[in-house]
Amino acid sequence: MGYQVSGSGFSWRVTDAAGVQHGQYYRNNADAFEFAKRLEQADKVHTRSCLCCTVDFKSEGAHNRMCSKCRQLSGGMM
Numbered sequence: 001m002g003y004q005v006s007g008s009g010f011s012w013r014v015t016d017a018a019g020v021q022h023g024q025y026y027r028n029n030a031d032a033f034e035f036a037k038r039l040e041q042a043d044k045v046h047t048r049s050c051l052c053c054t055v056d057f058k059s060e061g062a063h064n065r066m067c068s069k070c071r072q073l074s075g076g077m078m
């Protein structure tokens, strides 16, 4: 998605859409791709407003639209 792996030989790096490097230089591209994947997963965890009480909470993804309190109140239906 937003991260690119570039390099050659024993020098690989991960940059974001703005060209900013994340992490260190990697000696092989598999490690660099693994790191890019982790960064993308971390980006998916962001703050949403709860559908029920509109409080801000850390969402785990598109399926997660209610805060933990409301999810408990709904009896785990969501």
Ligand SMILES: [Zn+2]
Residues within 6 Å of the ligand: 050, 051, 052, 053, 054, 055, 066, 067, 068, 069, 070, 071
């Ligand atoms: Zn809520």
